[in-house]
Amino acid sequence: MPTQTTSPQVRIGRLDVAITLLLSALGIGLMIENVYTTDVSAPDVAFLAIPAFVAVTIPLLWRTVDPIRALGAVVVALALHAIVFGSAVRCGVAFPALGFLAFSAASRRDGREAQAGLGLAVLGAVLVGAGDFLGFGVAVFGAPIITLAWGLGRVAASRRRLAADLRVRNDELRVARDERARLEVASDRAQLSHDLDALLHRRLGELARLADRGERSVADGTATAVLSDIERESRATLDEMRELVGVLRSDHDGSATTTPQPTLTSLEALVVRAKGADARLSVDGDPRVLPAGVELSAYRVVEHLLDALEDAPGIAVNVRFADDMLELSVGGPMRRRSEVSAAVARARERVELHRGSLRTSTHGGRAEAVAALPLIA
Template sequence: MRRDDALAAALCFAVGLILLAAEAYVHRGAPAYLFAGPLLVTCAGVAVRRTRPLLALGLGVVAFVADFAMGPSLGTVLVITDNLYAAVLYGPRSLGRPMLGITSVIAVVGGAVAGFIARDLALFAVALVQAGLVGTTPVITAMIIRQHREQAAAERVRAEQVARLAELDRKTAVQAERARMARELHDVIANHFSAIAIQSTAVLSRRDLDGEVVRQVLQSVRENSVHGMAEMRAMIGLLRQEDEEVEATRLRLAEADRLAERAGESGLEVRLSVEGDARELPAAVDLAGYRIVQESLTNALKHGGRTAEAVIVYRPGEVVLTVDNPVEETGPGLPGAGAGLIGMRERAALVGGRVEAGPHAGGWRVHAVLPTEAAHPAPTRLPAVSPSGPVSPSGPVLPFGLVLPSKPAVSPSGKEKP
């Protein structure tokens, strides 16, 4: 029993007693104090209207029958309307329609019986309206309010679901953006800093380098640093801009020759060839292809030998990238976390392509197939980069492509060999 319902029941009982004192009941010989019994029973139903709605309905029916047999009284009839209303509103959902049918039948039958007994059509109409107001109106009102409450609850649930879906979409978008930024940062930084690390390691490992060689190495280190900072600033500028116009600054697969040239400056001899009719590619495919070639050459520089072969093949509906490089156990061998291979596969998957990377013919191969749009502008022939010829150095070759003077051979006795 709720406190507010108990107070409402006490208030109804007090008002009912006042109506009984004012003789607001049908006089059939029963003393007024007898009407207080049904009034108390129906007010007890008000006290349990929310916690036990069916019990409230039962108490109301019992009180109505007893009160009608004696009078009836106005106070009890008014409180019974609340019993009906509470039973339909707080009781089982399936109770509404049967209660509406029952109260409607009682209203019609009661009005007809009253009119037939009194043989007065006006009395039939009055009795019908009164029975409808007492029985049917509370039931209809409770059904309407319950329907509105259920609709409001459904809307709240739907709003919560939409909010959860929006939060999931937001988290997915944030996660995707973080992954994209991680790929971009890795591809921008790893290429240049790997070259810097390899060049620095090579210089530190030799103590017989002259000043000119050291100067060339430092110049290459500076160029890689400048290029890395420039690409970093360009990427930060793209992240900060508000519009979607990125065509002017986007990286293109057609600029792969720059990657080969830059790798050559870092000590990796790249043989780049282009097959088929080169054409304009979608922005996403262009960037994915460029980054895949860049990461493949970076891995070749870190873990491979001194050479790499890159082939770009333009086919109808797709572009195929293949980068082969030998693997030398005595190479620079910088440590890696595997983020590059993951990034290449993610880039290819985003444009509907695929990447395969693994050992091949005693070396390492990266093979990527990227689908392109069906319709493209008229193809333009891009100049193919011819493979550079082999170098016959007069001395050992550092990983960054510099030729150092040969160290004199030393005999077991400690003397230099001629």
Template sequence: MFRRRPPTRVDWLVASAVGLFAVAEEISGRTMAPSRQYLALWVAVGGAAAILVLFRRRAPFAVLSVYSTANITSFALLHEPAAAWQFYTQLVLLFTLLSEVQPRSAKAAAGVAATGTYVFFMIAIASPPPGWGDVAVGLVMCAIAAGAGLAVRRHRVLAVQAAERGELLAREAVSEERTRIARELHDIVAHSVSVMTLQAGGVRLMLHEEQEREREMLTTVEEMGREAVDELRRMLGLLRGPQDGGSDAQPGLDRLDDLLEQVRAAGLEVTLDVQGEPVRLPAGLDLSAYRIVQEALTNTLKHAGPTTAAVTVGYHPLELHLEVVDQGPRGSRGSRGREGGHGLIGMRERAALFQGTFTAGPLGSGGFGVRVVLPL
């Protein structure tokens, strides 16, 4: 489930600590056993253990198996008691194994069994023999290492599941918003094509009898227009849900005053600044611009509550600029969490539909700003 990556800085740090601990303990002779008979060999073994620790996450079961087998074999053949670093390294490898593999897998069971066997031999050949208190401490440390590994794995699994759910919800939100945009724009396109078809029919009726070629061309335009309208209506029927009604008149920027009155009634003090000379906008772009302002103000009410906001609509020669900036919450309510959600997704999708740019984020003053540039 988790990708195996090259050793990280933490892996290098842990491996270095194990290596230094092993070498220092062997050289100083501060072990649970008398002085080693083959000191140089055990120093090399400590370095080899550090290398295994370095790559423990790449192959946790193989590393633990090799380490446990080597130690148990040395216990059985050399009868030399274990050093403290050997026991601690075993715990590190057990923790890593249980944090990487399925808890109920054969590898997990084998790893626990290998650690139990290691502890049994360690206690059996210890000199002097450990007391019950020492045995209890060793078993508790093994249980802590195993439990910590299981807890880390569970946390990672939950984190992966949460990320997957977040991605799924985001995709669903984008799909829902695109469907909503498509419903609205299909109304506009169907209306525009219908008007074009009617005008073509009107021109055809005004032609003289000798203009047969022109009449045939306009007849073809009418027929194609009617077919296009029929296809649009079929598509619109698929996009509309059972709760959708008929095709109401779609709003545009000319109805911003009505929108601002509604949000003012909800407690938001909002001002409107129109810059430049208003021009007639394409119906789809006009609708999307209105929806962007509407969604931005709705987000302000939802996350900041009653506050102060400013809406700026700028008509430029080649671009339409929209800006909605609020002053942030007035009480202890925070504005965190406004970076995500369906509202920003919808505004971003509407801007992308017309090859526009969309930016949104918190302001230094504690408020939040939404800025959109739509090409004309």
């Protein structure tokens, strides 16, 4: 009999205790009937057959921890019980005990260990038949049932391995998706870097031409107007640079999933690709073309907020075009709170780039977010 009641991975559970108590009670009842009907062929020690038979059922406590040793213990207990007490009716409890242990051995062990479990269980059935008062024929009936239980255990083991493989594959796909998103964000940032370089060349060229005009205008008294133009253009340059540099800020957890510079017309494809055909996209107001920076940020805000939601039905995205505001609403079943916080933080960064606002709420396992991007400076 196993000497340890626990293992690092598996512990004796309540179901193990319940099965053991039930079969032990049935075994005691069966042995009492054997003693009182004189089925036991060793009448001098017949009363000991009652507690001794509990040794056949006690190993069921270890059916999940160590089913192979538990089966060995049951086989030894059956052999000793038959040697000491002779023929008796044991099949009514022995076969269920062997069946439970055969199933556990097949479902929790692989290869030779699983085959050893089947061998021990069949050997136990043979011992029951050899020492049973009803004759050896009960073994012919019980062995196939035990083998069937073992086969069901192999099926359960296969399903458990398949579920584990699917979990691993799902994790790998999630990692691959995040890596692809990171690469596409880097592509976005590279495109914006190119735009920044072009902006600097254009704006600095304009400022240089204005400075040349200022030198020529000192004599005729128009220098003040030229300096005013230089100041205005310089501020405009700074504003455009601030917008581009804000987008270029490090976004290590970015999760872009489309090509660079997407627009609001790509939202439907984004929603279907990210959350499936059950996700809903609705548009209110007066749809129109918006500044490229606003459309890009709006697309990314929706994308980040979708990352906070589970891939499940019930996801709704609404885009509302107001006169001076673009409002984006995203809601659905939420993921783990840490993932929601990270996705909302990325969306908030995009919204603050345009001096907008973002409101979020969670209740009943759902997350709701409303982002507003102003269209008038």
